[in-house]
Amino acid sequence: MTKIKVFKNLDSLKFCLNCEENVSFTIKEKTVSMVINGAEFSYPAKLPYCNECGMEIYAAVLDDENIQKANGIYHELAKGERG
Numbered sequence: 823m824t825k826i827k828v829f830k831n832l833d834s835l836k837f838c839l840n841c842e843e844n845v846s847f848t849i850k851e852k853t854v855s856m857v858i859n860g861a862e863f864s865y866p867a868k869l870p871y872c873n874e875c876g877m878e879i880y881a882a883v884l885d886d887e888n889i890q891k892a893n894g895i896y897h898e899l900a901k902g903e904r905g
């Protein structure tokens with residue numbers, strides 16, 4: 823007999839403002855446009871989406887990761903423009 827134990831791991835749950843409760847989520851990649859120093863560019867951001875209602879969930883940790891990625895792309899572009 824197989825016993826499946828379900829752990830309520832809060833790290834794998836995030837608070838969805840729409841559902842008003844902690845929900846499981848799926849990380850999806852979404853192209854986000856950003857403007858840094860007047861230069862507009864887009865980059866693939868990793869965002870969590872609520873499994874219940876499908877809405878985007880705000881996640882500070884992922885945001886930091888996304889901002890770092892955006893900064894990296896911006897510096898690459900700036901280098902390219904200078905030749």
Ligand SMILES: [Zn+2]
Nearest residue numbers: 838841872875
């Ligand atoms: Zn939700």
